[in-house]
Amino acid sequence: MAAQAVALLREVAQLEAPLEELRALQSVVHAVPLHELREQAAELRLGPLFSLLNGNNREQTALCVSILERLLQAVEPVHLARHLRVDLQKGLTHPDDSVKSLTLSQIGRIVENSEAVTEILNNVELLKQIVYCIGGENLSVAKVAIKSLSRISLTQAGLEALFESNLLDDLKNVMKTNDVVRYRVYELIVEIASVSSESLNYCTTSGLVTQLLRELTGEDVLVRATCIEMVTSLAYTHHGRQYLAQEGVIDQISNIIVGADSDPFSGFYLPGFVKFFGNLAVMDSPQQICERYPVFLEKVFEMADSQDPTMIGVAMDTVGILGSSVEGKQVLQKTGTRFERLLMRIGYQAKNASTELKTRCLDAVSSLLYLSPEQQTDDFLRMAESWFSSLSRDSLELFRGISNQPFPELRCAALKVFTAIANQPWAQKLMFNSPGFVEFVMDRSVEHDKASKDAKYELVKALANSKTVAEIFGNSNYLRLRTYLSEGPYYVKPVATTAVEGAD
Numbered sequence: 001m002a003a004q005a006v007a008l009l010r011e012v013a014q015l016e017a018p019l020e021e022l023r024a025l026q027s028v029v030h031a032v033p034l035h036e037l038r039e040q041a042a043e044l045r046l047g048p049l050f051s052l053l054n055g056n057n058r059e060q061t062a063l064c065v066s067i068l069e070r071l072l073q074a075v076e077p078v079h080l081a082r083h084l085r086v087d088l089q090k091g092l093t094h095p096d097d098s099v100k101s102l103t104l105s106q107i108g109r110i111v112e113n114s115e116a117v118t119e120i121l122n123n124v125e126l127l128k129q130i131v132y133c134i135g136g137e138n139l140s141v142a143k144v145a146i147k148s149l150s151r152i153s154l155t156q157a158g159l160e161a162l163f164e165s166n167l168l169d170d171l172k173n174v175m176k177t178n179d180v181v182r183y184r185v186y187e188l189i190v191e192i193a194s195v196s197s198e199s200l201n202y203c204t205t206s207g208l209v210t211q212l213l214r215e216l217t218g219e220d221v222l223v224r225a226t227c228i229e230m231v232t233s234l235a236y237t238h239h240g241r242q243y244l245a246q247e248g249v250i251d252q253i254s255n256i257i258v259g260a261d262s263d264p265f266s267g268f269y270l271p272g273f274v275k276f277f278g279n280l281a282v283m284d285s286p287q288q289i290c291e292r293y294p295v296f297l298e299k300v301f302e303m304a305d306s307q308d309p310t311m312i313g314v315a316m317d318t319v320g321i322l323g324s325s326v327e328g329k330q331v332l333q334k335t336g337t338r339f340e341r342l343l344m345r346i347g348y349q350a351k352n353a354s355t356e357l358k359t360r361c362l363d364a365v366s367s368l369l370y371l372s373p374e375q376q377t378d379d380f381l382r383m384a385e386s387w388f389s390s391l392s393r394d395s396l397e398l399f400r401g402i403s404n405q406p407f408p409e410l411r412c413a414a415l416k417v418f419t420a421i422a423n424q425p426w427a428q429k430l431m432f433n434s435p436g437f438v439e440f441v442m443d444r445s446v447e448h449d450k451a452s453k454d455a456k457y458e459l460v461k462a463l464a465n466s467k468t469v470a471e472i473f474g475n476s477n478y479l480r481l482r483t484y485l486s487e488g489p490y491y492v493k494p495v496a497t498t499a500v501e502g503a504d
Helices: 004-012 018-030 033-041 047-052 058-074 078-082 086-092 095-110 115-122 124-133 141-154 156-163 168-177 178-193 199-207 210-215 221-235 238-246 247-263 268-281 288-291 292-302 310-322 326-333 337-352 355-369 376-392 393-401 408-421 425-433 437-442 448-463 469-473 475-487
Strands: none
Touching: 018 058, 033 058, 047 086, 058 095, 058 210, 058 310, 078 086, 078 095, 078 115, 086 095, 086 124, 095 115, 095 124, 095 141, 115 124, 115 141, 115 156, 124 141, 124 156, 124 168, 141 156, 141 178, 156 168, 156 199, 156 393, 168 178, 168 221, 178 199, 178 210, 178 221, 199 210, 199 408, 210 221, 210 247, 221 238, 221 247, 221 268, 221 337, 247 268, 268 288, 268 292, 268 310, 288 292, 288 326, 292 310, 292 337, 310 326, 310 337, 310 355, 310 437, 326 376, 337 355, 337 376, 337 393, 355 376, 355 393, 355 408, 376 393, 376 425, 393 408, 393 437, 408 425, 408 448, 425 437, 437 448, 437 475, 448 469
């Protein structure tokens, strides 16, 4: 069949409007196994197919794209880079986005290959066209272009090609297209800068990082909201955080939060700024960040008391992030009655808010209450028990009620809370002494969807693997947990049937 594809390709090359032949070729190439096409790769004459892309017939273009998508998989990236670069270059300027996507997907294969990528680094015109694809209307085309340029920049030669040539001017010209495209370029720059200190140095020397930071601390509140997401991405890396601290950016963000009270439009950017500090605290030291930037934690408490669901949601997420580490738990505990009131607020929202906000509250509770076996000192266990009881008058029943609701995301989030505390003796005693709770844990019939079955199984696993559960739940219940665990999350008890003599 591969030979048939080669023959059809030759036939297509000799015709001006070969629609019938293209339809036949499409059927054949998609039926031929890829390994057979690879064996015939040297015989594949793809130039005529690329030429047919230049016609005005939409069906012809669509057929050629479909055929090329298949055939090009059989061609080695090095061969693509050396022998089809002119066709790839033309594909990037084609008016049809499907052709651009096809071309960029092949460039993606080239940049993933260490030998092939060097071939296109010398092709300034091709690189220029990739840059200009960032400025197109089609987002998926722009994203693939960003990914390709980001991959190219992983090498020293790639960094030099992008930042020490006219391509940098092209990048800056593309940025002028509109706000959306400017942010796409920032996204590319942050991706590159996040790789290493050297990559960051190239990006800062270009002036584009400085421009991004200037917009972050500028007066346009909508621009701030967009830029903080990219700066947060940069802060995920150690060298990125160092750079932001040295440039005084973290102090500036803190000062903007301080001044947010007098800004009627702070609601646009405040959630992103608070998330920035939440991520910073987790990646560095919660204690140091909260001590150096006290406005951060102050604002989290303030947002939790807000009437705005967006602000409450960000506060819940941030508390969950902070409370996911032992150091973060200690920071929160030190705030005393302030944090107790926040826990009551979380419990209230978990009961009364929208489904989405309830889920975020439950996720925060899971993060706050979880302690690994090594972390379970007497002090931490007492703290977790105290926090749990502060959430509601009867916290166990609150979460049990939520876990019985017919919304899978809520059921799973509530089961996750039980799983977080399942290895702590005080919680096991609460569960065992709560009427019907052990039966609720063992009952498979109440979970109807895969996510809920998985969540229930994780709870059973956490209980069954605990060293204290046999003593607290009793040996018979412990054995039932072990049986549930060995049967797996999707076990269905066989229904006994009785054969009746003479029945059909």
